[in-house]
Amino acid sequence: MTNVLAINQLTYKHNLKTILKDVDLTLETGKIIGLLGENGAGKTTLMRLITGSAKGSGTIAVCGDSVAAHHKSHVSFTEQLRGFKPNTRIDRVANFYRTVYPDFDGQRFEELITFLQIDTSLKLGALSKGMKEKVVIALTLARQAQLYLLDEPFSGIDSMSRKRIISSIIKWKPEDATMVISDHYVSEIAPILDEVVIVKDQGIYAHKPSDAIREEFGIGIEAYYESLYEGGVKHD
Amino acid sequence: MTSFGSVFKVMSKDRFRTTSKVILAELAVIAVTLLWSVATRGVSSGEFFGVTASWSGPAFLAVFILMSVANEHVYTRDTYRLIPVGETKLYTTNLLSSFVMYLYFGIVQVVLYTITASIDADFIKGILDGITGPAYTNLEAGKIVIGLLLMGLAMVILGWTTISLVHLVVSATNNFLPNVSRRAINVVLYVVVIYLVVRVAAFMLHEVNNLGGIMSTGGQGQFILNIVGILVIAVIEAVINIFLLKKWVETIPN
Numbered sequence: 225m226t227n228v229l230a231i232n233q234l235t236y237k238h239n240l241k242t243i244l245k246d247v248d249l250t251l252e253t254g255k256i257i258g259l260l261g262e263n264g265a266g267k268t269t270l271m272r273l274i275t276g277s278a279k280g281s282g283t284i285a286v287c288g289d290s291v292a293a294h295h296k297s298h299v300s301f302t303e304q305l306r307g308f309k310p311n312t313r314i315d316r317v318a319n320f321y322r323t324v325y326p327d328f329d330g331q332r333f334e335e336l337i338t339f340l341q342i343d344t345s346l347k348l349g350a351l352s353k354g355m356k357e358k359v360v361i362a363l364t365l366a367r368q369a370q371l372y373l374l375d376e377p378f379s380g381i382d383s384m385s386r387k388r389i390i391s392s393i394i395k396w397k398p399e400d401a402t403m404v405i406s407d408h409y410v411s412e413i414a415p416i417l418d419e420v421v422i423v424k425d426q427g428i429y430a431h432k433p434s435d436a437i438r439e440e441f442g443i444g445i446e447a448y449y450e451s452l453y454e455g456g457v458k459h460d
Numbered sequence: 461m462t463s464f465g466s467v468f469k470v471m472s473k474d475r476f477r478t479t480s481k482v483i484l485a486e487l488a489v490i491a492v493t494l495l496w497s498v499a500t501r502g503v504s505s506g507e508f509f510g511v512t513a514s515w516s517g518p519a520f521l522a523v524f525i526l527m528s529v530a531n532e533h534v535y536t537r538d539t540y541r542l543i544p545v546g547e548t549k550l551y552t553t554n555l556l557s558s559f560v561m562y563l564y565f566g567i568v569q570v571v572l573y574t575i576t577a578s579i580d581a582d583f584i585k586g587i588l589d590g591i592t593g594p595a596y597t598n599l600e601a602g603k604i605v606i607g608l609l610l611m612g613l614a615m616v617i618l619g620w621t622t623i624s625l626v627h628l629v630v631s632a633t634n635n636f637l638p639n640v641s642r643r644a645i646n647v648v649l650y651v652v653v654i655y656l657v658v659r660v661a662a663f664m665l666h667e668v669n670n671l672g673g674i675m676s677t678g679g680q681g682q683f684i685l686n687i688v689g690i691l692v693i694a695v696i697e698a699v700i701n702i703f704l705l706k707k708w709v710e711t712i713p714n
Binding site: 237238239240268269272275276277278279292293294296297301302303304305306307308309320323324325326375 | 461462466467469470474533534537538539540541542543544545546547634635636637638639642706707708709710711712713714
């Protein structure tokens with residue numbers, strides 16, 4: 225298997241506070257990876273560093289390319305559409321994506337909005353949190369990228385929408401693409417994760433395949449994750 | 461990577477809409493002003509041109525401010541910063557998009573001036589005939605108009621690069637400083653900016669006031685040099701802005 229992401233000695237400080245320090249992380253292609261950690265642990269920062277939205281020191285190579293500007297061609301990130309005015313219709317947002325992302329698949333987007341039950345004539349300002357998250361997911365997955373970064377895609381949305389989003393992830397993830405899903409709730413995404421990466425104490429505290437966790441510790445991902453915070457499982 | 465044309469298209473769409481709205485608002489205000497005149501005392505000679513010229517200034521300022529806001533918006537929003545292009549292309553396309561929209565607005569103003577000047581042709585001819593001072597030939601008058609336009613456009617570009625420079629310096633320094641120092645530095649930067657804006661405005665007024673004299677004494681070379689000087693400063697600021705974007709300026713987090 226080849227690596228889609230290779231991070232080496234990544235450090236990030238903001239307002240004189242160290243958020244991430246000397247992070248090393250390698251992710252293989254074709255996996256669904258849970259990026260877990262409590263609020264403020266640095267999950268979103270790590271994703272932003274990968275996309276180039278945040279600036280740290282160290283090297284990040286996406287698909288073997290360490291030029292920051294090139295990462296954007298390989299990575300599809302769930303950005304929250306803050307560049308659009310609230311009165312922008314969803315179909316206009318989709319047109320924007322279609323124009324600027326050569327890998328945006330219009331057919332795929334149509335299938336996604338049908339599956340996620342999105343009305344594209346609605347304006348962004350009129351959307352509920354859950355509906356907006358579905359739009360963001362549809363736009364993100366409609367790109368044919370090598371690395372998908374889904375930043376807390378389930379926060380603040382109802383269980384039915386969460387289930388639909390999880391189904392869409394399974395259905396539309398390209399086989400050779402890697403998907404990183406950050407969250408601090410684990411139970412619902414645990415069954416689809418191939419690996420988990422836990423961000424804690426300014427670094428990668430653990431990076432393990434889901435099967436290895438179950439075999440080695442005899443517990444599920446959620447229990448393993450919680451035990452790391454409670455000190456029940458010793459990290460190697 | 462995304463093509464220049466695609467980035468230009470998405471950046472210009474909203475700006476075209478915004479500029480067109482300002483034009484519509486300007487036309488509405490001109491119409492209301494003229495209707496008010498008709499209803500109260502009747503339209504006097506030269507009023508069509510006078511009212512249009514009066515409202516054109518604030519409209520130019522409004523478009524400049526709105527384009528500045530659109531420019532700065534791009535640098536801190538993931539929606540734009542995640543587009544697969546390098547910072548140099550993003551920055552230049554952003555600036556060019558605003559500049560083209562400003563030209564679009566300027567052309568509409570020229571059309572409005574032409575229409576209203578033709579309505580008030582006799583009045584304007586009377587005013588021009590009554591002006592005493594240096595007698596310019598048509599060629600000299602043409603040079604003065606072109607000189608003013610070029611100076612104006614160069615100042616617009618310098619204005620935008622300066623606003624971006626301040627915004628990006630503040631944005632970049634905010635990442636490194638604790639909250640207390642951040643506020644203090646921001647205050648210092650804003651004072652510096654206000655000072656620079658006043659100096660630039662004073663320079664511009666000085667240039668405009670002296671333009672007639674410079675032209676009549678054959679000093680076009682000096683005037684062109686001043687325009688080139690403004691553009692060189694704008695290019696230097698643009699290079700610093702691109703460097704800041706590449707190295708330090710982050711987007712607003714989700």
